[in-house]
Amino acid sequence: MSENRFEEILRQHEIRPTAVRILLLETMERFENTFSLADLETEADTLDKSSIFRTLALFAQHHLLHVIEDGSGATKYCLCHNDHACRIEEMHVHFHCEICGKTFCLDNVHVPVIRYPEGYEVREINYLIKGRCPACRSKR
Amino acid sequence: MSENRFEEILRQHEIRPTAVRILLLETMERFENTFSLADLETEADTLDKSSIFRTLALFAQHHLLHVIEDGSGATKYCLCHNDHACRIEEMHVHFHCEICGKTFCLDNVHVPVIRYPEGYEVREINYLIKGRCPACRSKR
DNA sequence: CTTGTTTTTGCAATTCGGTTGCAGAAACGG
DNA sequence: CCGTTTCTGCAACCGAATTGCAAAAACAAG
Numbered sequence: 001m002s003e004n005r006f007e008e009i010l011r012q013h014e015i016r017p018t019a020v021r022i023l024l025l026e027t028m029e030r031f032e033n034t035f036s037l038a039d040l041e042t043e044a045d046t047l048d049k050s051s052i053f054r055t056l057a058l059f060a061q062h063h064l065l066h067v068i069e070d071g072s073g074a075t076k077y078c079l080c081h082n083d084h085a086c087r088i089e090e091m092h093v094h095f096h097c098e099i100c101g102k103t104f105c106l107d108n109v110h111v112p113v114i115r116y117p118e119g120y121e122v123r124e125i126n127y128l129i130k131g132r133c134p135a136c137r138s139k140r
Numbered sequence: 141m142s143e144n145r146f147e148e149i150l151r152q153h154e155i156r157p158t159a160v161r162i163l164l165l166e167t168m169e170r171f172e173n174t175f176s177l178a179d180l181e182t183e184a185d186t187l188d189k190s191s192i193f194r195t196l197a198l199f200a201q202h203h204l205l206h207v208i209e210d211g212s213g214a215t216k217y218c219l220c221h222n223d224h225a226c227r228i229e230e231m232h233v234h235f236h237c238e239i240c241g242k243t244f245c246l247d248n249v250h251v252p253v254i255r256y257p258e259g260y261e262v263r264e265i266n267y268l269i270k271g272r273c274p275a276c277r278s279k280r
Numbered sequence: 281c282t283t284g285t286t287t288t289t290g291c292a293a294t295t296c297g298g299t300t301g302c303a304g305a306a307a308c309g310g
Numbered sequence: 311c312c313g314t315t316t317c318t319g320c321a322a323c324c325g326a327a328t329t330g331c332a333a334a335a336a337c338a339a340g
Contacts, residue, residue: 018306019306020317020318021317038296047319048319048320050319050320050321053298069209069211070209071207071266075298093254098263109255109256116269119273120269120272120274122270125267126266126267126269127265127266128209128266129256129260129264129265130266132263137261156287160289160335177326178325178326188289189290189327190291191288193326193327213326214326215326215327
């Protein structure tokens with residue numbers, strides 16, 4: 001019997017596939033948008049906050065997920081949907097709705113590359129738009 | 141006797157110029173880079189944290205300063221240096237050094253405008269680069 | 281200037297997300 | 311199966327942000 005898909009993904013990212021990690025990866029995939037540590041805590045309520053915390057840090061280190069600071073107070077995360085998602089040219093844009101508080105991945109919108117000033121070494125780019133999402137605009 | 145420059149700036153932004161606010165604005169101007177609430181607390185040590193907090197919120201509401209989430213745990217701020225600084229086309233890019241933790245305004249680098257997806261209402265854009273700043277690169 | 285009203289401020293307490301130390305549990309490698 | 315390493319849960323802690331409330335400051339009218 002071939003090992004499950006989640007185990008495979010973890011191995012590809014050089015993460016040892018423990019039960020907790022597989023469960024969390026599975027849980028993360030069920031979110032449509034981005035998710036917070038608290039979201040995972042609710043969804044995978046057998047796990048401890050600290051285990052989730054450490055797993056998030058690990059996944060981020062191994063480029064399995066993006067970290068998004070949207071200014072809402074809670075850090076948001078979303079899965080990288082392809083191997084190249086973490087290279088700068090392929091970074092995508094995030095949108096934070098100031099009304100409902102949700103943060104969306106605009107997967108099709110890539111971060112525009114600009115001329116950076118000399119001397120700075122660029123490792124990561126965050127492009128975050130704030131405003132109102134379609135759903136909140138249509139209400140009223 | 142003409143009122144001082146700081147009072148004038150506050151009035152221009154429709155903020156009532158109290159002693160606390162003038163002192164804080166003055167203090168903010170002395171920072172070269174971005175600053176945090178804690179920085180202001182150190183620098184203006186006669187004031188209470190909560191007053192600084194509320195003043196920051198007020199200044200941000202009235203577009204007197206930018207709010208920058210750099211993922212360091214503490215929110216950073218920097219003064220808008222002209223009246224138009226808060227319009228999207230004139231937003232500038234910020235750089236967060238992962239070594240020394242400082243966050244810089246790259247005043248000359250404007251946020252590139254891209255095609256946003258239909259339906260979203262854009263109010264604000266944050267373009268944050270993370271990496272190593274010139275000073276930290278030259279050490280080592 | 282004095283008085284009454286509104287706004288602002290300082291203090292103290294609290295919330296909340298994030299983070300850590302440690303001991304037991306699970307995974308791993310013979 | 312056993313010794314070693316890694317991971318996890320628990321409990322405690324931290325620090326930035328946030329709030330309620332009463333006193334102080336700013337303001338407006340007489």
